[in-house]
Every structure is written in structure tokens, then in C-alpha cells.
Amino acid sequence: MKYEKIEAAVFKSRPNRFIAHVETERGMEVCHVKNTGRCRELLVPDARIWVQRNVNPARKTALDLIAVQKGDLLINMDSQIPNRVAEEWIRSGHFAIWRSDGERHVFSKETVIRPETRYGDSRIDLYLEDGDVRMFLEIKGVTLEEDGVARFPDAPTERGVKHVHELMRAREDGYEAGILFIIQMKGVCWMEPNDRTHPAFGEALRDAKQAGVHIMAADCLVEPDSICADQEVEVRL
Helix, strand or coil: CECCCEEEEEEEECCCCCEEEEEECCEEEEEEECCCCCCCCCCCCCCEEEEEECCCCCCCCCEEEEEEEECCEEEECCCCCHHHHHHHHHHCCCCEEECCCCCEEECCCCCEEEEEEEECCEEEEEEEEECCEEEEEEEEEECEEECCEEEECCCCCHHHHHHHHHHHHHHHCCCEEEEEEEECCCCCCEEEECCCCCHHHHHHHHHHHHCCCEEEEEEEEEECCEEEEEEECCECC
16 A cells, blocks of 8 residues: 655644644644544654645645654554555455364455445445355554554444444354454554453453454554555464
8 A cells, every 4th residue: 555745744733633733844734633543652742753745625634644653663543544455465365264164265366355344233344255255354453552562442442342243243144254453563562452441342352252253463564655464463362
């Protein structure tokens, strides 16, 4: 996934979830934050960031916040991108599951991928068909890192809990079902639910694992102007 018109900037403040005040070569500007999570550990005053400049005159802001430097980590914080990263990874032939019959299935480049597919009372991010495998796959972008561990969520997510329960029902109905955490950085040791912030999500995730839902994570190679999934990361529940 490549971005165009990327510029370096400095984060100054975030008056609300949707906008930030940033300093670019043009001076102080208002920037759209493409992530409504808290991101308190990322968006600290004077943090080095990268923004994308847009030329659409209908937009209220000319900039989108794409990535931030946190110590040695470059973190993509665009919450709209993990689904596209996941699709690219699936089509690259690197996405595989152990089927309920004990066979390992590697999804092919010809996999049929349908976004935002309704199941029950939810829209699941991706529906996959490859051979005789039918699978609902929910994608979660992860930007929270603490002491080398990636955690999700960074704020309570009742919607996330609901999606986990829907995936359990899909599993009962004979579909393969899974959650893929796209860790929007490189350099973490493992991934785990953030029980401190939202214990109900962690509990639902552990229940889903017991019910046969695949719980997976992949880290990413991140540059200011690009992001792609790289390697599977251990999930500890």
C-alpha cells in the first residue's frame, strides 16, 4: 500500500478526536486524524509525524495524519488502511489457517474477497471463498505498543465484542471464522488483548478461541509513504 504526497511534520495538539494542529514547512496547519482511538502514547507534543497533503477543494482540511515516530518505532496510525493491507497479504499467498478438519489451507491469489459482508446483525470486514473454504474474517488495526508488546484495543470497544460473538455464531453455522490483527508497525514480540482497558474484549477473544475461531496477528513493514504486512506474530491470550 503506497501513499502519495507525504510530508514530514511536527505534532502540536489534538483538540478533539478528528483533528490535530501540526507544524509543516508552511507553518501551523489543521490536520485530519484518521484514527479516532485515544493514541495518547503516540500523539505527544512535538512528536515527529508524517502527513498526506490532499488537493480536493471540498475538504475542510488539506492534511491527513498517516504515521508517527515513537522512539525507534515508526507506526502507521491510519485506521482506514488495515483492511487493504490484509487483502494484499491474503492475495500474496502468506495467509493460511488450520481448518477444522485438521488440514492446513493456504489462501490463493484467486481467493474471492468480499468486503463488508453482512452476517447476523453485523457487517464483517471480509468474506473469503477459496476452493471449498468459506470464511468470515474481521480485521483489527493495532497501534498500541507497550514494552515490545502489541495490545488491542486502546479504548473500550463494544462493537468489537459484538463482532467476536458474531464470528462465534458463524463458526457454529459451519463457516471458518477468524480475527486478524494488523499490527501497524515492526518490532513487537507478541500480541495480546488489552485486558486492563477492556476486559470484556479479552474474555470474548478467549471464548472465541475455544469455539474454534482463528485468532491471528501480522506485523507490518512501515515507511512514511507505505505499509505492507510482513510476518505472522504470536497471539497470547
